[in-house]
Amino acid sequence: MSQTETELDYDPAIPEEEPEYQQQEMLLNVGPSHPAMHGIIRIVTKLSGELVIDSDIEIGYLHRAMEKSCEDATWNQALIYTDRLNYVSTCINNVGYCMAVEKLLNVEVPARGQYIRTLLCEISRIADHLTCVGASAMELGGFTVFLYMIKGREYMYELIEDYCGGRVTTASTRVGGMPHDLREGWLDKVLWAVKEVRTILKECDILLTYNRIFVERMQGIGKLSTERAIGYGFTGPLLRATGIGYDIRKDYPYLVYDKLDWNVPVGHNGDNLDRYLVRMEEMEQSCRILEQCVASIPGGPVSSPDKRITLPSKKDTYGNIEGLMNHFKLIMSGHGIRVPMGEVYQAVEGGNGELGFYVVSYPEEHVTDGCNDKPWRVRCRPPCFSYVAAMPEMINNSLVADIVPTFGSINMIGGELDR
């Protein structure tokens, strides 16, 4: 790569007249698949020396038509498509979708079910942030941090695996509640994992926040003003880094977040460093939420008692005829959960920002009861869509090397970006 004009001015060894070729602009493709990219995306940059003067983003390499697939599945089957939206905070996607459908059905999940959901959501959020911060630190040369954080993520995944059986494709919730109760000793494991994560956070904080190389490569890079961030629809850690304390868990309380004591961390500058700091503090807050949930989780059922919505337990399905019939009625095509006509938008705070589900139930022509056993339309409002749309503004007029930390800090997830 050629040197920039300004740098040459300072070097007396180089003659003032520069060769012609150094003046040309250059097109550089970053991606579609690049080691420093967290998914497949193509950034076409126009360079003048090392300076990015213009850029264009191309997405859609991972488009799987998730929204179309949901229209052909029953309400519970569509749940598994939401797993794949964000493979590091799967449970939050599940919860968001299920809450939207429950709102349409006017179903209340019992308190214990809500606590379990909160626990799973916060475990997923920690896993999400650990991956994001660890990966972006690795891209700047901090491989130790990456290994430490992946170790912490592993503890989180083990908890999820212990509850759901899967690590990244969890399908952890059902419409109307949770598939089963917690395993014995699971809550103690949560407390143990929280302790371990706190140690890791402390270690990584020392390794990164006091590291001059890391801070200088993050500070003032990828900056976006509050006004532009709102215009681009930023949510989550990226909006909070610009100074707006908008968090759906506080502003539109769902699950049990309003019963717990925790804070929303806010930054000031809206640059990469603030995003990193906000994420680090959010993990600490999630740890606090987990501890409080473990301390105050009530007993009782985990699912709604409504037999038209909740699948019977496996013991009943295989053990008695009523359970078997109930199971069949909910699984058979054309029966299942009958959701009345309507539309609803439900947002949850994903690891990355506002994850919204706009769910429409609309009866098919031949139906008489005005209900549908399949979603008519499931629209997912992915948080990182707006971040990627704002990428050109964040990387223009900065160096090529700054693309990597900026891209790491927006935490783009191909699954939810392209759906």
Next chain:
Amino acid sequence: MTDKFPEQIAIEKKLPHAVYDWHAQHGDRTLIIDGTHLLSIATLLKEQLGYNFLVDLTAVDYLPRKPRFEVVYHFMNLETKARLRLKIQSDEQVPTVPSLTSLWPIANWYERECWDLFGVKFEGHPNLKRIMLYEEFKGHPLRKDYPKTKRQPLIGPEN
């Protein structure tokens, strides 16, 4: 039927016949508006009523119902945290609504996505091209009359 929302009264003061219908299902306040007035309504919402956040923009295909298409906008007021949904109904083969790119930069990508998957045309959009699919793709896959099993060959650009 619920009472009129304050936003609706403000809109109707300026544009008397722009709001066709309204409801508040499951707590989501919705206005069904005349598509031709979208830009002035959105400007009013943004500049005077504080709805400075465009949360989402999408469309729904209600085939075979008439009107068939609905373009759905979700707005939010960051100060009061109030939310408002606007819907535009259309029965045209290629529904056309004004673009909001002049008010919110994110509308640029949402509108491209909506054009790509639903074939809704946004008038005044600076660069209305496909975003998820490739340029040579035929049809708009999220429409109900697009078969879900249909396959299309991946045709690259000419050179």
